[in-house]
Amino acid sequence: MIIDWTPLADLIETRDRFLVTTHVRPDGDALGSEVGMAGLLRQKGKDVRVVNVSHTPPRYDFLDPDGSLFEHFGTAVHPADLADREVALILDLSAWSQLGDMAEYVRSFPGPRVVIDHHLSQDDLGALFIKDTAAEATGILVMSAVAALGAALTREVATGLLTAIAMDTGWFRHTNTRPGTLRAVAELIEAGADIAAIYRDLFERNTLGRLRLMGETLSGLQTDMGGRVAYATISRADLERTGAIPQDSEDMVDFTVSLRGVEVGMLFIEQARGGVKVSLRSRNGLDCAQLAATLGGGGHRAAAGATLPGEMAENVDRVLRAVRQALDPATVAAQG
Ligand SMILES: [Mn+2]
Secondary structure (H helix, E strand, O other), rough: OOOOOHHHHHHHHHHOEEEOOOOOOOOOOHHHHHHHHHHHHHHHOEEEEEEEOOOOOOOHHHHHHOOOEEEEEOEOOOHHHHHOOEEEEEEOOOHHHHHOOOOOOOOHHOOEEEEEEEEOOOOOOOOOEEEEEEEOOOOHHHHHHHHHHOOOHHHHHHHHHHHHHEEEEEEEEOOOOOOHHHHHHHHHOEEEEEEEEHHHHHHHOOHHHHHHHHHHHHHHHHEEHHHEEEEEEEOHHHHHOOOOOHHHHOHHHHHHOOOOOEEEEEEEEEEEOOOEEEEEEEOOOHHHHHHHOOOOEOOOOOOOEEOOOOOOHHHHHHHHHHHHHHHHHHHHHHHH
């Protein structure tokens, strides 16, 4: 898709102080896209603050080596500190729920809001949407903005964007990895992104807590529907016992679909503030975004999620019923 970046170019032309933000529990695409966008704006001489509602997971600290880029909303930064911001750029999300505790602030943001995103689900955020749901990552969109607006792929920007694209394609393994994905990556490497170093930073700096949590999660893997469905749960007690932190569960849902014969995988994670987050992955074309939408969540076709009120057991039952129904409506109906 050819994106018209004129509206963003116009804002850059006429405004000086930008706020960049992303979703709760930010992933590589969210944070890497922020690095890219901040770099682009700074090259244009803009004053940029990158303020997120969640703390940066330690896994991604290499994107902000001196700790000066990502600021935390609610502790380090309060709405009053952002009173001078003229434009809000919201990356990698299109739903109010994804803004968490920043939703209220964004709702009352007086200046223009721009959403740059690739998710299917969409709330009316009162924003200008620059959206391509066919894009493998928001990082690809930011890369197109860098080119369209005549900015340079500095080593820093290239590192952010490669991280973004790598994480949203499962390190170039998922079906959203296309020839153009790898051409973009080639360009980022030429611009100075060190792909081997990024891999080490992302995948070879596990903590003992994360590895132990991984072991426990795998030990507790369950199957359903004769092995077509696999799922696991992570409780608060699991985190405490293993010494893991909530962000350590990132990517662990991928184990569920790594089991031979599995079409739908799920990971249920008990949330600190109550409720359960479920991550859904499909390997048979089942539309996870649609399924997640029925649970009040959203996402992509092959990967989506929702946060559900209530206890673990009841939510596992509820989501399992929905998945059985989606996979095999006739059988489920016959069983009543
Ligand atoms: Mn993304």
